[in-house]
Amino acid sequence: MAPAPPSPPPHATRVLVVDDEPGLRQVLDITFRRHGYDVAQAPGVKPALEAIRQAPQPFPLVLTDLLMPDGSGIDVLTAAKARNAATEVIVMTAHSTVESAIEAMRGGAYDFVTKPFSPAEIAALGAKALEKSSIVAENQRLRAQLERLEAPSRELLGAGAAMQAIGDLIDKIAPTRTTVLITGESGTGKERIARAIHERSDRAKGPFLVVNCGALPEALMESELFGHEKGAFTGAGARALGLFREADGGTVLLDEVGELPAALQVKLLRVLQERKVRPVGAAAELPVDVRVLAATNRDVEAEVRASSFRQDLYYRLNVIRIEVPPLRDRPGDVIRLAQHFLPRFAAELGKDVRGLAADAQRALNAYPFPGNVRELENMMERAVALASGPSIGLGDLPSAVSGLSASPSPMLTELPEGGCALDEVLGEVERRLILQALERSGGVRKAAAKLLGVTFRSLRYRLAKHALGEEGGEEDDDLEAPGRESSLPERVGDDFGHRRSPGAGK
Numbered sequence: 440m441a442p443a444p445p446s447p448p449p450h451a452t453r454v455l456v457v458d459d460e461p462g463l464r465q466v467l468d469i470t471f472r473r474h475g476y477d478v479a480q481a482p483g484v485k486p487a488l489e490a491i492r493q494a495p496q497p498f499p500l501v502l503t504d505l506l507m508p509d510g511s512g513i514d515v516l517t518a519a520k521a522r523n524a525a526t527e528v529i530v531m532t533a534h535s536t537v538e539s540a541i542e543a544m545r546g547g548a549y550d551f552v553t554k555p556f557s558p559a560e561i562a563a564l565g566a567k568a569l570e571k572s573s574i575v576a577e578n579q580r581l582r583a584q585l586e587r588l589e590a591p592s593r594e595l596l597g598a599g600a601a602m603q604a605i606g607d608l609i610d611k612i613a614p615t616r617t618t619v620l621i622t623g624e625s626g627t628g629k630e631r632i633a634r635a636i637h638e639r640s641d642r643a644k645g646p647f648l649v650v651n652c653g654a655l656p657e658a659l660m661e662s663e664l665f666g667h668e669k670g671a672f673t674g675a676g677a678r679a680l681g682l683f684r685e686a687d688g689g690t691v692l693l694d695e696v697g698e699l700p701a702a703l704q705v706k707l708l709r710v711l712q713e714r715k716v717r718p719v720g721a722a723a724e725l726p727v728d729v730r731v732l733a734a735t736n737r738d739v740e741a742e743v744r745a746s747s748f749r750q751d752l753y754y755r756l757n758v759i760r761i762e763v764p765p766l767r768d769r770p771g772d773v774i775r776l777a778q779h780f781l782p783r784f785a786a787e788l789g790k791d792v793r794g795l796a797a798d799a800q801r802a803l804n805a806y807p808f809p810g811n812v813r814e815l816e817n818m819m820e821r822a823v824a825l826a827s828g829p830s831i832g833l834g835d836l837p838s839a840v841s842g843l844s845a846s847p848s849p850m851l852t853e854l855p856e857g858g859c860a861l862d863e864v865l866g867e868v869e870r871r872l873i874l875q876a877l878e879r880s881g882g883v884r885k886a887a888a889k890l891l892g893v894t895f896r897s898l899r900y901r902l903a904k905h906a907l908g909e910e911g912g913e914e915d916d917d918l919e920a921p922g923r924e925s926s927l928p929e930r931v932g933d934d935f936g937h938r939r940s941p942g943a944g945k
């Protein structure tokens with residue numbers, strides 16, 4: 440008995456079998472399905488290229504014949520590797536010619552098998568190739584995560600004029616020690632800008648520490664910022680350095696600085712003026728070398744006028760001011776940022792999502808993004824997770840957004856002065872309700888039809904009418920679903936069909 444290949448990963452791994460001989464495809468199909476893999480078949484080079492291009496996620500393993508009537512298996516190999524370097528390809532050929540083996544291996548094939556081979560042999564080889572594929576895919580994912588952590592702010596700013604101007608300002612002020620006040624709505628990128636200032640400064644090798652000034656009660660906040668001596672207060676065990684001294688030689692970002700309690704505002708002012716801190720319970724002040732950046736999404740001027748924020752501290756912090764516009768006022772940035780997030784999430788989630796469909800772009804551009812870049816970032820992560828094709832479609836976006844795609848007519852509840860186009864208005868109502876039902880049913884169309892009180896057929900018709908999603912879906916399955924008979928021959932590839940052309944040299 441042949442040794443059993445290692446068990447496949449828990450999710451069904453898809454294997455693409457490319458051969459013009461139906462019998463051989465069938466045997467490979469049965470072999471791999473038996474070991475728990477999902478199999479797609481392609482009867483030639485052209486359908487294989489199509490399958491590789493169209494598959495929602497790259498195939499981790501492709502088994503391809505070398506010489507087929509419509510082309511060479513090398514093209515299949517090249518296309519599979521181009522789509523995703525983690526795809527492993529095993530080339531099958533009838534005549535083991537050294538040249539074809541070398542060409543396939545140079546093209547990055549995992550291995551080369553000579554027909555005839557046994558099902559056990561090919562299954563064991565396939566399992567090894569899949570193991571390698573999953574290691575390469577995991578490396579890709581980790582590398583993407585590492586890049587994200589290592590260069591969080593290099594790919595910082597949008598294309599629009601406002602962000603370009605901020606980029607130029609950062610370049611100018613980064614080398615100085617000036618205090619900077621960064622204002623803007625939540626999620627606009629204030630912390631990211633602060634990090635960019637730090638990274639472009641001569642303190643870049645020093646620490647960059649962030650404290651949320653509203654997160655702790657006053658007593659704890661003081662020790663958090665300035666440190667404490669052992670036993671300075673109940674619960675103060677060992678001595679603590681505090682944020683400012685931990686950041687010595689680097690940069691401190693005081694986030695939500697508008698929430699700093701009044702007593703600490705005075706102490707902060709002293710740090711900025713004297714460059715010294717006094718830990719809680721300490722007799723003496725200690726020098727610190729820290730650049731201070733502050734951020735807030737509050738209207739600090741109004742707080743100064745209302746006396747809840749000290750004017751002298753405000754002047755100290757506001758030496759340079761960066762006002763970050765909300766994303767809705769940076770129209771060019773929405774798509775650019777969305778496209779910037781795509782490859783990152785695609786790599787992290789191990790999916791091959793590369794673009795944004797035109798209607799999805801229209802909807803994103805029409806949405807006001809109250810949560811700014813953070814909301815867009817989260818939306819892209821969700822969309823990549825949901826996407827079933829190579830690009831994000833309207834249905835992959837939340838209904839609050841997808842309902843905005845090129846809204847051809849407004850939602851009316853009262854007849855306007857000049858009348859309205861009733862069919863268009865009703866059509867728009869239908870489209871939005873369908874999108875919401877799909878959203879609520881997690882994209883399951885049968886459930887969405889139930890929510891809308893229509894039949895599945897009727898929903899399909901309406902989806903097609905509004906060009907929402909593709910035909911097929913819930914019932915559709917593989918590229919080619921072969922029969923399930925399971926009697927396997929001893930050897931594969933020698934007695935299935937006959938050569939297409941005599942002397943084809945396989």
Ligand SMILES: Nc1ncnc2c1ncn2[C@@H]1O[C@H](COP(=O)(O)OP(=O)(O)OP(=O)(O)O)[C@@H](O)[C@H]1O
Nearest residue numbers: 594595596597624625626627628629630631812813
């Ligand atoms: N220009 C940008 N390029 C890439 N990512 C960005 C950009 N601006 C913001 N982000 C991302 O958006 C998210 C929110 O950004 P950030 O935390 O800097 O916002 P914030 O204004 O400080 O928010 P809050 O006021 O809530 O603290 C982060 O994940 C950040 O990486």
